[in-house]
Amino acid sequence: MDEKKLAIIATKGTLDWAYPPFILASTAAALGYETQVFFTFYGLQLVRKDTSGLKVSPIANPGMPMKMPFGPKWFRDINWNIPNILQCSIPGYESVATMLMKQTIANNGVATVEELRSLCQEADVKFIACQMTVELFGFEHSDFIDGLEYGGAATFFEFAGESDICLFI
């Protein structure tokens, strides 16, 4: 039987949206899929050496529970419904939300983005960065992790056209 193929386009550059492409790509590789991820636009943030720019924004995101990752259970169970207008006006709100999210991730035994990313690379998941958006955003190749390839839409379709599953994230 031929190896199955998974192609993913990763377009989001926030901490929460960093997870789906890396979780799916690493798991697919473990299941024996040949896997490629094409990083374009804000998705390029996911393959930078420095991932400190990956943040989570609760602003205008009504689906995001705002719970504290510490304290007694009754306290951790409280959902802090903070109005958008306040979120926008409190300086450093995103940084605090990001810190709390990272703590929640650690508390739940969920891998860090960097860990999942290197697990993908160890499992031979191929990462391709969109050369056009690298230039558009003024990045240098040295901003990105080793092992990336650079290409365009045609490069993506070469693999995606043969894939069994193709996801736009």
Add this chain to the structure above:
Amino acid sequence: MNFDKELDACGLNCPLPILRSKKTLNEMSSGQVLKIVATDPGSVKDFAAFAKQTGNELLSSTEDGGKYTFFIKKK
């Protein structure tokens, strides 16, 4: 049940138990048995799906007091 290697995946969440198991199986030889202990309730369905898709045989899957134990025989 006899096993050749044991993997402690307690406290780890999706997809780490599967990824660590795959990595450990890569270091083992065909016919050897890997025992995995996990605490992620999602791992029950995940290990069944992993076995089905990779051809490694899931010999047993049990739960005891919030701990899930799996025995997988390498293809």
